[in-house]
Amino acid sequence: MTDSSLLRIDGLSVEYSHRGGSAAPAVSELDLAVRPGSMTAVVGESGSGKSTTANAVIGLLPSSARVAAGRIRLGEIDLLSLGTSGWRGVRGSQIGYVPQDPGSSLNPLQTVGKSVAEALRIHRRAGRAGARAQVVELLDRVGIDQPEKRADQFPHELSGGMRQRVLIAAAIALRPRLLIADEPTSALDVTVQKQVLDLLDELRAETAMGILFITHDLAVAGERADEVVVMQGGRIVESGPAGRVFSDPATDYTTRLIADAPALQTKARTARAEATRESTDPFVSVESLTHVFDRTDDRITGIEGVDFTVARGTTHGLVGESGSGKTTTGKALSGFLTPQSGHVRIGDFDAAELGRGRPSRQRLREFRRTVQLVHQNPFSALDPKHSIRSTLTEPLRNFRLGDRASRPRLVTEAMDRVALPADFLDRRPAELSGGQLQRVAIARALIVEPELVVFDEAVSALDVTVQAQILTLLDELQRELGLTYVFITHDLAVVRQIADTVSVMSHGHLVDDGATEEIFTRPRSAYTRTLLEAIPRPATLSAVAAPANNRPATPTLLTAAAES
């Protein structure tokens, strides 16, 4: 294996130095190899040093970072000894790089054709006319339809998946031997993610290109990679063939990661007693909710004719890809948007009516107390200038709950409920991690004792282990306080874990609606089926590790697809 490897990293250590401060190792003693035509995935939570590793390989470490020890060899070339001009012959022509965020990685003032041709021009591989022909061919190669037309379009005219394909086209333009993909699909919807991953698979089968794949998504790594390296705190925790790592993890950390990744477990939620009870009067009922921002041909931006109901004390999942209108629905539910038509009944309130007419201020306040929204990004949902204590005290003061003497106790109780120590109260948001911030945001929502909590992608920005903790916490809180949840997410696996009932949305319409298990095992619409099939499933895991009692889900799904 050693002889045939394309990229070889031996004992790599990278340190970040702060001004006048001590050096903190971001990566230490890392060994890794990529063989031609194979994919090695580096998996880890945020801050585990995976991106630092990728940047070290392509020589783009920030100026504060320094390679302290180790060797990186690409074939016969020692990458660490290269100077500026040496790198010029390697970057692009031997190592291709696909960045994480397709939204900000293309120059908005250049047509995508020009962006792709840039590498060709810099390396003088083609003249003006030749470059054009090659660009069209490349765009065609990565599966972009009408490549002639697309090459003359600007990045904002393309969808996220399309832009990621353009970036891949630019990375493979010079037929590099190694492709580094730094979280190339994290910003994409599952169906688009599947297309991009399929493309990478085809490319390496065809050109014997090696791929170094950086991801936080274990499911993706397990499904596609040949070898997996699990990192934690800059060190390798475990490495080996993907099948072995997933079916027989050697360390506790990997076992926990696999257990926490919602996509990897088929654990369904135990049904609530209330959920099964035949309820004639649902707590939340949405009727023909319509709010159209823009309409072109038969496509709409916004939502049209959305109906669903949620029983008291249950969790309703709202699933869809970006642009499907799920956030608009969530805003209408929590009273932040007045829909153009339709009704949103929550208990004895009508959220749609509150925004129209001129409701009394008192009524609006009562509504706000009944329905609370938890935002997607905990880093922006808390005012950076306020301490946690003042953030949690604010809703109490606004709603005149408790008095000066009892509020500190209420705040401490709220912190206790979300399992945060009370000495965090005097910290500012910048001093907390993402998971802790999301707990504070949940505490703020719960402190006013709401009946309905709307979570807008509340766990999407978090690492899998933190995500699992938050989901468990939400489950406990629901049981204790009898809360009703509406859980908006693009992640089907998360929905399966937490929701009793599910609505699937696509392009502003509700395409599927029903009990979670029913949707997962017998999807009614073709769209739901596509979504379910796009979930990455490590073959090794479902074959070996999945407990027997959870097995029916996958086969039923496949047979359902085959029957149609």
Place this chain on the structure above:
Amino acid sequence: MSIVFTSGQGTETRRARGGRARAALSPATIVSALVLLIAVAWALAPGLFTHFDPNDGGDTPALLAPSLEHWFGTDQTGRDAFTRVVYGASQSLLAALVAVGVGLIVGTTIGLIAGTRRGLIDDVLMRLIDVLLSIPAILLSLSIVVVLGFGTINAAIAVGVTAIAQFARLARSQAVQINTSDFVAAAYGSGGTFFSVLTRHILPNSISPVLSLAVLQVGSAILQISTLGFLGYGTPPPTPEWGLIIAEGRNFVATAWWLTVLPGLVVMAIVLATHQIGNTLRKVTS
């Protein structure tokens, strides 16, 4: 483990902030701070720096050249020019603070309301600001002084009105950005009313660039007030005021150049110093 991690992060940011503050303390900033300190000391306790009377020259000869006794020489009635500059500091600095205060309070209020309310209110307020911007500053302040009457404070208010537009524009751009952030939506969600959200969340998060602009504006305000004084629209004589001192010296510029040049250099030094401090503050806070 997570606790250890976050506390580590905390010290890191603190260290970074300390480093940035140290980097900002360039020699120019230190000199600027000294110049401003001296100017403030002149304004608070002018008697400590000179033992002459600013308004009565007594029997001192007129138009003496600078000497150890009279650093800036004496003017046409034998008053010590340096003494008049020292005593003028309180007038000029007070007027500058009033001017910036007017601009800061009125401008920021307009900007924050326009930025958070949007729609019709935004349009009306910002078009008014555009009108204000389209009138030349000196013409506007002269007109206001004519309406309000002559005097230091009136001149200061007039200068302050010309600064409103800049503060309003900056505050609005900040407020628009802050207003779309999740924590503002969350604040409304936790029962906040428009004014409580405005004062508790939008104001504190948008104020720091506005305050840096205010410090920058102090320099410009001193200059504009001196301009008004020079043109005779400010403090009436014999009260010492920097613009007025320079205007009076103008008549003798051929024979006693120091009466215009030396006070002019003092004004220039103080204006430059406030600009330097303002720039430093902006760099540190952004």
